[in-house]
Each structure stands twice: as C-alpha cells, then as structure tokens.
Amino acid sequence: MDLSSAHWHKSTKSGNNGGNCVEVAADLPxxxxxxxxxxxxxxxxxxxSETFQTFVAALKEQHxx
Numbered sequence: 001m002d003l004s005s006a007h008w009h010k011s012t013k014s015g016n017n018g019g020n021c022v023e024v025a026a027d028l029p030x031x032x033x034x035x036x037x038x039x040x041x042x043x044x045x046x047x048x049s050e051t052f053q054t055f056v057a058a059l060k061e062q063h064x065x
Contacts, residue, residue, distance in 0.1 A: 001046055003033055010037055026052075 006025035014021040014037075021037040025044075032052040035044040047055070 001031070001033075003028070003044055003046075006033055008035070008040075 003025065007027045008023040008025045010021050010023045023035050023037045023040070025033040025035075026049075030049055031046050032049055033044045033046045034052075036042060
C-alpha cells in the first residue's frame, strides 16, 4: 500500500520519552496506518478503520483518562 500521501500524527500525550511512540495516519480511505516514530521510513501496520476504532475503544475502556 502506498502511504506516501498519508498525514501522520503522534499523540499529544506522548511527551518527551526518548522517541518510544507510534504515529497514526487516519486519513486513508478505509484503513488506518501505524508506524514507529523513530523509523519513519520503516514498515507500517495497516488496519481496517473499523478494526482500529474497536481497538482504540477497548484501550479507552481499560485505561480511562
């Protein structure tokens, strides 16, 4: 999948933790891509949008703000 036009975002809650973060691109049709912020030219995982939304909802349920 060509991710060259993806707009990547790192969480504002990431802070300054030595780069141990992921970046997410949610502006792609039907999918969400995730990559290591330290290796921006490296591989990315691509999930169906609905699957990623379910994952995020489960995380929020387990770790409320």
